[in-house]
Amino acid sequence: MGAGWASCARIRAFVAGLTVCWLGVAPQPAAGQAEPSPDEETAALPVLPADVAWTLEFETGPLHAPAWDAGTAYVTLRNGRLAAVALHSGEILWSVEQPADQPPVVGEQLVVVADGTRLTARRIGDGLPHWTLSFETAIAAPLAFVGDWLVAATAGGGLFALRGRDGSTVWRQQIGTTAGVRPSISGDRLYVSLDVGRVVALELVTGEVLWESPLGGQPQVVLASEAIFVGSTDRHLYRLALSDGDHDWYWRAGGGIVGMPVVDEERVYFTARDNVLRALDRQNGARRWRSFLDSRPTSGPVLAGSLLLVTGVSESASFFDAESGAPAGRYDAPGELAAPPYLIPPPETEDDGAPPVLPHLALITTNGRLVALTAPEGPPRIAISFPPHPLLPLPDRLSPALMTELHPLRLPTPPMTQ
Numbered sequence: 001m002g003a004g005w006a007s008c009a010r011i012r013a014f015v016a017g018l019t020v021c022w023l024g025v026a027p028q029p030a031a032g033q034a035e036p037s038p039d040e041e042t043a044a045l046p047v048l049p050a051d052v053a054w055t056l057e058f059e060t061g062p063l064h065a066p067a068w069d070a071g072t073a074y075v076t077l078r079n080g081r082l083a084a085v086a087l088h089s090g091e092i093l094w095s096v097e098q099p100a101d102q103p104p105v106v107g108e109q110l111v112v113v114a115d116g117t118r119l120t121a122r123r124i125g126d127g128l129p130h131w132t133l134s135f136e137t138a139i140a141a142p143l144a145f146v147g148d149w150l151v152a153a154t155a156g157g158g159l160f161a162l163r164g165r166d167g168s169t170v171w172r173q174q175i176g177t178t179a180g181v182r183p184s185i186s187g188d189r190l191y192v193s194l195d196v197g198r199v200v201a202l203e204l205v206t207g208e209v210l211w212e213s214p215l216g217g218q219p220q221v222v223l224a225s226e227a228i229f230v231g232s233t234d235r236h237l238y239r240l241a242l243s244d245g246d247h248d249w250y251w252r253a254g255g256g257i258v259g260m261p262v263v264d265e266e267r268v269y270f271t272a273r274d275n276v277l278r279a280l281d282r283q284n285g286a287r288r289w290r291s292f293l294d295s296r297p298t299s300g301p302v303l304a305g306s307l308l309l310v311t312g313v314s315e316s317a318s319f320f321d322a323e324s325g326a327p328a329g330r331y332d333a334p335g336e337l338a339a340p341p342y343l344i345p346p347p348e349t350e351d352d353g354a355p356p357v358l359p360h361l362a363l364i365t366t367n368g369r370l371v372a373l374t375a376p377e378g379p380p381r382i383a384i385s386f387p388p389h390p391l392l393p394l395p396d397r398l399s400p401a402l403m404t405e406l407h408p409l410r411l412p413t414p415p416m417t418q
Contacts, residue, residue: 050331050373053359054090058368064103065339074111076100087344088358094127105145108164114139131167142182147411153179163414170414171207175200186224188412193219205412213245221260229268231257237270249285259300271297277310289325302340311337335365
């Protein structure tokens with residue numbers, strides 16, 4: 001408990017530092033006034049000051065978004081290698097030959113990589129193989145790894161629930177068509193978005209199909225809390241009922257929805273291919289605000305404290321105030337970003353060899369640079385007329401890994417196989 005509170009407090013302090021040192025809030029229109037045009041809202045954001053804790057340059061760029069745990073980044077590279085990097089120092093802990101067709105996932109002291117029809121689980125301490133498993137057809141979507149549950153979707157509609165620690169099969173299910181994105185594990189449920197425009201809910205322990213909900217287009221990654229939030233390429237963000245998948249409401253954007261939305265206590269946030277970041281009331285779907293982006297988003301937003309981070313086809317990470325949508329600034333990376341930024345938690349134990357200033361944020365670029373940032377030292381830089389907004393309680397980023405705290409049932413343990 002103490003370590004968890006320390007981690008939350010450190011992240012809250014870091015976000016407060018960003019808010020104080022980086023905030024350059026633009027005024028928002030009052031109720032009844034016309035919204036600014038895209039050209040007005042996408043004016044150049046102020047560059048955010050940040051200190052670089054360390055930079056690591058790989059021989060080649062990343063193949064996929066890294067997998068992250070508390071202190072390590074696991075990066076699949078275009079040269080067919082998998083590297084583990086210590087986030088507090090930038091040291092390469094180990095590097096092994098490991099082709100990959102999907103992003104790596106980490107859990108149960110293992111990092112798991114999919115290559116064609118084969119899964120390989122390696123120990124996070126030294127990169128040595130722990131178990132392997134082969135399927136009849138290729139793995140078609142990113143893996144899901146939560147608790148001891150590892151879920152793989154294969155071409156042709158195969159769905160496999162595995163025990164993560166040893167790779168044993170708990171159940172297999174034929175869902176008729178290929179999953180297009182990473183499945184989502186939440187409580188005792190598994191949610192799968194299918195290429196044919198359906199979201200399927202299954203019982204996690206048995207694989208029994210509970211309901212199917214038809215959507216237009218190709219659904220993106222599901223976020224499950226008190227309801228299901230999922231975007232689709234048909235330009236709609238949907239809220240579905242947990243019990244049966246019925247549509248509570250939907251919101252039409254000007255382009256296909258990108259990635260998974262995030263939520264806080266009041267709002268749901270998402271990006272779309274019309275280059276807009278939106279906030280809706282999570283209960284009734286009413287629009288709270290929108291902000292225009294200066295580049296095409298490549299993933300859903302990241303919510304950290306009172307700030308939203310958005311990355312796209314550019315070298316910048318853009319920051320927005322979560323309450324109002326006001327632009328807060330940008331950070332210019334040394335190359336186009338290959339994945340959303342990652343908030344680095346502090347070490348669980350004190351390390352005499354740790355650097356005096358620990359990094360808080362990690363970025364990776366398509367040209368193979370992994371960069372760790374700290375909040376800038378020196379006097380705060382802030383526009384006096386725009387004070388920072390109060391911080392929201394943490395944790396604010398709700399991912400499938402955290403949904404067990406919201407779902408009425410706890411994440412079950414995979415049963416022993418026969």
